[in-house]
C-alpha cells in the first residue's frame with residue numbers, strides 16, 4: 001500500500017509538471033506579448049523592454065518555464081534592485097490585470113467555489129442516486145419513464161439556458177428568490193441558502209441526470225447478477241437483497257465518478273458562476289480568459305489539475321477499500 | 332427406495348403438470364411443458380437434458396425464483412403443501428430454509444464484495460435469527476463440514492481468494508447451513524474440472540447421507556447423473572421424454588431422444604458399466 005501510494009504520488013507530480021509545461025507553452029508562448037498589454041496605450045519601446053525584463057519574458061522559453069516552476073517551489077523575485085518584487089513560494093505570479101498575487105486571488109475565491117461544489121454535490125448525489133435506484137427497481141414503470149425523461153433533458157439542455165430561465169421566472173417574475181450572490185453563511189443563514197440554492201440546483205441538475213442514468217444502468221446490471229439470485233435463494237428479504245447485495249456493487253463505480261466530478265468542480269463551476277455572476281474561481285477564470293490574464297489562467301489550470309489528480313488518487317485508494325478484489329491486488 | 336417415490340404421501344417434493352411460459356411480442360414461448368415428478372427424502376432425482384431443455388426453469392420454478400414475467404401453472408408441493416403461487420413472504424421462509432439451491436457457476440453466484448463467512452452467516456441468520464456473530468460461528472462450522480481446511484481463518488476471505496472447487500464447497504455450505512429438506516443442484520459441477528467434480532459429488536452424497544436431504548440434481552452430463560441419482564428424468568424441449576430408475580433408463584432407453592443422448596457418449600458401454608458399479612455401491616452403502 002505504501003509503495004503503491006509513493007508510486008502514485010510520483011506519477012502525479014510528473015503529470016502536474018507536464019500539465020504546467022503544456023499550459024505554459026499554450027498561454028505564454030502562443031499568446032500576445034503581455035508586456036504590451038500591461039504597458040497600455042501610452043507606451044515607449046523602452047518601457048516595454050523594461051517590463052519584459054521584470055516579467056522574465058525576454059528569456060528563452062525553457063528558462064521562463066523553469067523560473068516559473070522554481071517560483072512554485074522556492075519563490076522568486078521579479079525584477080532587480082529597487083523595484084524588485086518578492087514572491088514567496090508557492091509563487092504563481094501576479095495578475096496582469098490587477099497586479100494581485102494569483103495565489104491570493106484563488107484563495108479569496110475558493111470558499112465560494114467550494115460552497116457551490118459541496119452544495120451541488122450533496123443535491124446531485126441524493127437525487128441522482130436515489131432516482132436511479134428507484135428507476136432500476138421499478139424498471140418500466142411510469143416513475144422510471146418520467147425520471148429518465150427528466151434526466152435526458154438534464155443531460156441535453158445546456159446549463160446556462162436553464163439557469164437563465166429559472167432566474168427569470170423565480171427571481172424576476174415571481175420574486176421568491178433573491179438574485180444569486182455570495183453572502184457569508186454566518187450573517188444570515190436563510191439568505192445564504194436562498195442565494196445559493198439556484199446555482200446549486202442548476203449545477204446539480206446536469207450531474208444528477210447523469211448519475212441517475214448511470215446508477216439505474218449499474219443497478220439493473222447488478223440485479224441480473226447471479227449473486228443477487230443467490231441472495232434471494234437464501235430467503236433474504238427483498239429489501240436486504242437490494243440494500244446489501246445490489247446497492248454496493250452498483251454504487252462503487254459511482255464513487256469513482258463522483259471523486260473526479262467533485263474534484264473538477266473545485267476548480268470552479270465556470271458556466272454556473274459566470275451566468276449568475278458569482279465571484280468564485282470559475283468566474284475568475286472566465287474573466288481571465290477573456291482578458292488574456294495569463295498568470296491567472298496558468299494558476300487556475302494548475303490548481304484544477306492538482307485537484308483532479310489528488311482526487312483521482314483518493315478515489316483509487318478508496319476503491320481498494322470498497323472492492324475487495326482490488327484490495328488484495330494492491331496490498 | 333424405489334417404493335418411496337411411488338407412495339405419494341412420502342414425497343418431499345411433488346411436481347405435477349408444471350408449465351412455464353414467457354409471453355413476448357413474438358408470441359408465447361412455453362419452455363417447460365407440463366412435467367411431473369417427485370422427490371422423496373434421502374433420494375436423488377436427476378434431470379438430464381441438453382442446453383435449453385428447461386432444466387433451470389424447472390428448478391427456479393420450484394424455488395419461486397423465476398423472472399416476474401414468467402407464467403407458471405400446475406402444482407408444486409413441498410411436504411404436501413402447495414407452494415406454487417404462494418406469497419413471496421411465505422416463499423422467503425422456505426427458501427434457504429426448507430429448500431436450498433446450489434448454482435452452476437460458484438464465482439458469479441457469490442457476491443464479490445462480502446466475505447464468504449458473512450454470506451453463509453446471513454443465510455443462517457435469515458431463518459434462525461440471532462446475532463451475526465453467532466451466525467458466523469455456524470458458518471465456520473459449516474465450512475469445516477464441507478471440507479474447507481482452517482475454516483476459522485478462511486471465513487473472513489473473499490470469494491475470489493478461493494479456487495473453483497472451494498467456492499462450490501462454500502455454496503454447498505451456504506445451502507446446507509439451515510439443513511434444508513430439499514436441495515436443488517443446478518449443474519453444480521459443470522464449471523469445475525474433472526477431479527474437483529468428483530470431490531464435490533462425493534461431498535454432496537456424503538452430506539445427503541448425513542442429513543437425509545432429498546436432492547434434485549440437474550446436469551447435462553450423463554456420467555454424473557448415473558453416479559449420483561437413483562431416478563432420472565430426461566428432458567427435451569421442455570418435456571420429460573423419459574423417466575424411471577437410472578439403471579432402467581440407461582440400460583434400456585425407450586425414447587429415441589434418450590437413445591440419441593446415450594449414443595452421443597463416445598463409448599456407450601462405459602457409462603452403463605460404471606453406472607451399475609456405482610448403483611450397487613450406493614445400495615450397499617445405504
Ligand SMILES: Nc1ncnc2c1ncn2[C@@H]1O[C@H](COP(=O)(O)OP(=O)(O)OP(=O)(O)O)[C@@H](O)[C@H]1O
Nearest residue numbers: 353360362381382383384385386387388389398551
Ligand atoms: N426470460 C426468458 N424469456 C424467454 N425465454 C427464456 C427466458 N429465460 C430462458 N428462456 C428459455 O427457456 C428455455 C429453457 O431454459 P433453461 O435455462 O431452463 O435451460 P437449461 O435446460 O437449464 O439449459 P442449460 O443446460 O443451458 O442450463 C431456453 O430455451 C431459454 O431460451
Ligand SMILES: [Mg+2]
Nearest residue numbers: 386387388517
Ligand atoms: Mg440451466
